[in-house]
Amino acid sequence: MLTKPLLLLLLATVAPTSQNCDKYGVLLYDDIGCSPSTASPCPTEYFCNLTRPENGCTFKGQPLYPGQDIGADLTYSGCEIGCKCEDFNFIRCATLDCPEETFEEDECYNVYELGRCCATGQKCNSTETCVVDGTEYKLGQKFYPKNECLTCVCHEDFNGEFDEKTCQKSNCNVQVRFTEELTKKCAPAYFNFHSEEALCCPDTFVCPDKEDFIKVVNFEAETDSGLTCDFGVEKLKLGEGFSRMVNGYGKDRSLGCECVMPPLVTCKEVY
Incomplete structure (x- = not known):
């Protein structure tokens, strides 16, 4: 059977x-x-x-x-x-x-x-x-x-x-x-084809550039917490960051970088 x-x-x-x-x-x-x-x-x-x-x-x-x-x-x-x-x-x-x-x-x-x-x-x-x-x-x-x-x-x-x-x-x-x-205290960068949420192994690192314009990018962050991120010789408060274009895996990628989890700045690909 x-x-x-x-x-x-x-x-x-x-x-x-x-x-x-x-x-x-x-x-x-x-x-x-x-x-x-x-x-x-x-x-x-x-x-x-x-x-x-x-x-x-x-x-x-x-x-x-x-x-x-x-x-x-x-x-x-x-x-x-x-x-x-x-x-x-x-x-x-x-x-x-x-x-x-x-x-x-x-x-x-x-x-x-x-x-x-x-x-x-x-x-x-x-x-x-x-x-x-x-x-x-x-x-x-x-x-x-x-x-x-x-x-x-x-x-x-x-x-x-x-x-x-x-x-x-x-x-x-x-x-x-x-x-x-x-x-050099560069920022880990994550491209968004890995996951919608988790930031796992960084795809590359973004190092300081004299053209970086650092400003508040997240107005909901606790900027008065006393926590800071190192980015080269600069120190960014929580919620401060900058934008950067990089080329990775054969295409140009727009990154949003922010002090989220010290001691390093975190960069993520944005649309």
């Missing part, structure tokens, strides 16, 4: 009481090892050491001596391996270009594991799935929950929660890719 395969659909949910702080760009500060203020539900500022060390490097809040290797467990999920401190706060890595296998039949696909950049194998004829934000994922497939800075993998015990077995915070390796920009 023919029987239909069992199709397991697991729906992802987020507790309605949880506050998503990713919309303020906090992932960047977590990635470089900053300490948050004690304010809740989200920090009001982070405390970061952005000073270039006299020798060696700083990576995710930890000092490194010249020639010291960085463990792959800290960088591999961000698609960099073989990282080493080269002194003057320069970290050299090999960037992974994963050889993804392609399949002629839809029944087969690449599978992944948490904390690993490249596919770890292949799977065929899987009938169990996870459904997240209305999209169905097969066992072993990666997914990225809407408006969250999470990298997740569908597994057979998935119960709809983005727990440690299912997800990890996305790894930006910002201090590998933008070492000089961080030292």
Whole structure:
């Protein structure tokens, strides 16, 4: 007797009481090892050491001596391996270009594991799935929950929660890719094709320019809070900012920059 395969659909949910702080760009500060203020539900500022060390490097809040290797467990999920401190706060890595296998039949696909950049194998004829934000994922497939800075993998015990077995915070390796920009206290910039809300790994950084016209851009911000953002040698109050045009991924992009979450200014693409 023919029987239909069992199709397991697991729906992802987020507790309605949880506050998503990713919309303020906090992932960047977590990635470089900053300490948050004690304010809740989200920090009001982070405390970061952005000073270039006299020798060696700083990576995710930890000092490194010249020639010291960085463990792959800290960088591999961000698609960099073989990282080493080269002194003057320069970290050299090999960037992974994963050889993804392609399949002629839809029944087969690449599978992944948490904390690993490249596919770890292949799977065929899987009938169990996870459904997240209305999209169905097969066992072993990666997914990225809407408006969250999470990298997740569908597994057979998935119960709809983005727990440690299912997800990890996305790894930006910002201090590998933008070492000089961080030292100069440039502003992380986010292009809007990633997400409507969450500001995860920055696409680029915007550094000070003599043509920048700094003014109040958000009249609802608490400008008298005493909190300020560094932008090069300038200090901007909450709600102060500027506009900038940059070219990224083959097109010109208009950015609105504002002091939102100190110590750095945050730039977002605007229409």
